[in-house]
Amino acid sequence: MASRKLVLGTILYPSGHHVAAWRHPSTSASANVDVDHYIRSARAAEEAGFHIAFISDRLGIPQSRAEALQRVDEWSHGFEALTLAAAVATATTRIGVIATASTSFNEPYNLARQLASLDLISKGRIGWNIVTSSLEQERENFNPIPSFDHADRYERASEFVETVLALWESWNPDSILRNKQSGVFLGPDALKSVDHEGRFFRSKGPLNVIPSSQDHPILAQAGSSDAGKALAARTADVVFTAQPDLAAGRAFYQDLKQRRGAEGRSSDHLLVLPGIFPVVGRTRAEAEDRYATLQDLIQPEVALSLLETYLGDVDLSGVDIDGPLPDLPQSNSIRSRQGLLTGLARQEGLSVIGLARRIAGARGHWQVIGTAEDIAGQMEDWFTAGAADGFMVLPPTFPDGQDDFIRDVVPLLTHRGLFEPDVTARTLRQRLNLPRPLRMNTKTERKSA
């Protein structure tokens, strides 16, 4: 049996994952409108054998602080994720493309169609990152939905995912006959209705897009709240997560794998990929210098605004930023991240502005600043300690931060026997060693909410 190998993903971002990346001399401040930038980044990852290119998204502009908004390039994620995924998939041949789409402000039939279509365009390389869209500024861009509180958002998400799966499974690929002679294109059992009537959605079906070579897109999730983990344990193939250190990462990993087991499904088929924000130097001093250069470009109003968002849209405007973090109202939106950040501030004794600057770079993800050996070694530690099945790499800057990781760290991971680009797999599902989904009769396998 082949030994377990690391799964590697890269995020596709405009100038970089670091909040001040756009100001760095090596980056393009126009990357967020430049599709060729995204295609180059995805191709570089594909060349290096990465499994996944990941595209985040958001349905509005966080406007908590106008003066901060004017000082970042990330009020715009640049492109809408599904259309960008189509462009990236068309310009690549092997890498999987996982794109973000919301269950709160879409209809299942539309999203099922777009994702199935993407799966055909990519020839079976698409994944859907399921998000529930927590921001008030997202909600206001759409017609009202019945309830936006945390529990209802997740209940809605659960019903949404079930409906999309049912639509994807409304086809029997074996009954697509295409017989020119007889004139029969479809056998009598080629498609079936879905007839979904739930609390949040109605959809009769069937879908009018045929399944791809990987049957349907894989499912990814990043919610780390209790409801988010429950949804992931039930439905996800891949989980992305922001974990500040090995101990937190290990606890999260074990929790999720156990929840998956409790669903009666193999925990090997739920891949947990923490983010890593790697700053690579030829020496540790060089790495620290590179980090400091980026940190020096952070504008205080930007860091504070980001902190407000990450704490769940709280208002820190009256707070002494050189003092400790005050007690916060429990957030309706991003519960899990609020807990991580207050913990981090306590642990490292950070002031409000200190915490803001500390997380503005990596945005709450695990950051490793050091040589390629340092970084590869720590990745191995997480992998062997049961804290990660692989990593979502968050390059501080594009293209240099990504190039550094690919040139210096990836060969060490290969040398350590942790990473081996799969050159035989054709679909993302094969590449991730995930089983084919059960078709046509999955209600017991995928328990509903």
Place this chain on the structure above:
Amino acid sequence: MASRKLVLGTILYPSGHHVAAWRHPSTSASANVDVDHYIRSARAAEEAGFHIAFISDRLGIPQSRAEALQRVDEWSHGFEALTLAAAVATATTRIGVIATASTSFNEPYNLARQLASLDLISKGRIGWNIVTSSLEQERENFNPIPSFDHADRYERASEFVETVLALWESWNPDSILRNKQSGVFLGPDALKSVDHEGRFFRSKGPLNVIPSSQDHPILAQAGSSDAGKALAARTADVVFTAQPDLAAGRAFYQDLKQRRGAEGRSSDHLLVLPGIFPVVGRTRAEAEDRYATLQDLIQPEVALSLLETYLGDVDLSGVDIDGPLPDLPQSNSIRSRQGLLTGLARQEGLSVIGLARRIAGARGHWQVIGTAEDIAGQMEDWFTAGAADGFMVLPPTFPDGQDDFIRDVVPLLTHRGLFEPDVTARTLRQRLNLPRPLRMNTKTERKSA
């Protein structure tokens, strides 16, 4: 002043526009899942200097007759239009890509984002074909909307388009500063809220995707009912239409241009493109043979089912198919096409099955069966008689039917001085000689419903 030139578009279809194209020996019956087929077709049109590749779409499977459904490849349009448009735009460099999306089963913010993102991906070559989704089988795939009758669908469409335009115009491109030194990315007036609260939609804005080099996608429309023409006159840059002959085409063209004038806007900036279904032969006899070969592949249940759909989802199951078309209930969905078809049946003295077969090939569009000279000549007649600013070419089959037109007809159009590929234009808006939209203060220019 340069003389007026023909605008040429091509539809991107699976095996061909003819309903039995998938059974023809020259076509691929798997074209509807083959993205490379669509890319090849778009590139062939681009090479030939076409302005537009057009992607139709539908949000469900018409199921009026199960036995017909099993005998066509078109219950699936193969791909969802916007994701396919992204793939086609990524694989081409000059041709405009106009993709269909519905105003009845989307939210304006989502569609505005996806279209703006496509416009960036294509570097300013996208158009939106605005449809209202008339089929009951589309409606049942979505949560209920307040009303689905013809007038309300168009009122909703009108508000939808206004909202999308406002969102596209929520940016001031001149205030995107990207100043690395000062850290200021946006000037203070870079974006503004939309604050739309209407009968059907709410959207606060601004959009989080930046305008493209053509400001925003161009707008296309194909509704030919009174409400459809009113919407087109008010908002469209391009109108596609199915007109069976020159007289009908001229009446439609003049009506639409006059309505545009009545809106106080130049009728030169509303391009009317009737469909043409060309069957090209080296001789007329060869063209007739080619047509007959396709017609012989039509299965009666398919033709009748298509006729039922085109008449507005009527039920012809009890009708004597060898007799004349009975009186029909007025359709709520496709009023204008019902009128054209009953007129055609009367004019040509067709039985029900005769009408069904007559329209199944070209699907109600103008069909020309003859030599390249015949076809180019009749296109010139329409163009000079004030019935067309150009044409949407509907190849009977892919790739041969498209190749025949490009190889044999296009050079004759060029020779006659009617067609001249524009090699300088970069955006679709430039290529179509359309003015830049007025920004930031367009309420009076684009009157609301």
